[in-house]
Amino acid sequence: MEPQIPLFSDPACQYISLKDGDLVYCPQFFPLPEANHYLHTLLTSIDWQQESMVMYGKPVLFPRLMAWYGDAGSSYSFSGKTYHPSQWTKELLQIKEAIAPLSGVDFNSVLLNRYRNGKDSMGWHADDEPELGRNPVIASVNLGATRRFMLRHVKEGDKFELELQHGSLLIMKGALQHHWQHQLPKTTKVSAERINLTFRVIQ
Numbered sequence: 001m002e003p004q005i006p007l008f009s010d011p012a013c014q015y016i017s018l019k020d021g022d023l024v025y026c027p028q029f030f031p032l033p034e035a036n037h038y039l040h041t042l043l044t045s046i047d048w049q050q051e052s053m054v055m056y057g058k059p060v061l062f063p064r065l066m067a068w069y070g071d072a073g074s075s076y077s078f079s080g081k082t083y084h085p086s087q088w089t090k091e092l093l094q095i096k097e098a099i100a101p102l103s104g105v106d107f108n109s110v111l112l113n114r115y116r117n118g119k120d121s122m123g124w125h126a127d128d129e130p131e132l133g134r135n136p137v138i139a140s141v142n143l144g145a146t147r148r149f150m151l152r153h154v155k156e157g158d159k160f161e162l163e164l165q166h167g168s169l170l171i172m173k174g175a176l177q178h179h180w181q182h183q184l185p186k187t188t189k190v191s192a193e194r195i196n197l198t199f200r201v202i203q
């Protein structure tokens with residue numbers, strides 16, 4: 001495996017080394033006033049869409065709202081559709097700049113997911129689309145309600161989970177996307193909204 005050397009190591013973050021992949025979790029990456037500001041601004045300024053996918057010949061709505069922003073040309077195919085990015089907003093560029101030193105990556109796109117309440121979710125998957133390349137670094141920013149993020153090793157069955165809180169940053173790297181899947185399950189305990197941003201490099 002290639003060594004992954006962060007530009008600096010932050011004592012406020014947890015460095016979690018899993019079998020075949022690594023996580024860095026920074027629970028309070030954004031101070032509360034900044035996290036609140038980003039949550040409220042993104043809820044109103046982002047062009048949120050209710051996307052659907054075709055299953056057994058019928059359109060099925062994704063259980064969340066989505067948006068895709070980034071450099072022109074960083075198009076992304078996902079569940080059989082190609083998404084063209086909207087242009088970066090001021091806040092998205094500020095967040096991208098803030099996470100760059102710890103991620104060691106200059107991201108060129110971000111997928112935004114908005115979970116309106118605990119009924120919204122994302123099923124098991126890996127972010128292993130070909131355009132993300134080998135051993136992609138994915139930086140995930142969390143705003144709003146705390147939700148459980150689960151990981152499972154595809155071959156070995158190992159499990160790991162984190163409660164992703166408001167203002168936190170989770171970096172997924174190494175071979176993680178090639179060996180593990182992750183999901184954000186539904187919950188009856190959460191009624192508040194949550195926004196997740198996954199910053200990616202599209203090749």
Ligand SMILES: O=C(O)CCC(=O)C(=O)O
Nearest residue numbers: 111113127149184196198
């Ligand atoms: O909402 C989350 O924390 C997970 C999002 C995710 O896995 C993705 O966008 O690929």
Ligand SMILES: [Fe+2]
Nearest residue numbers: 125126127182
């Ligand atoms: Fe994902």
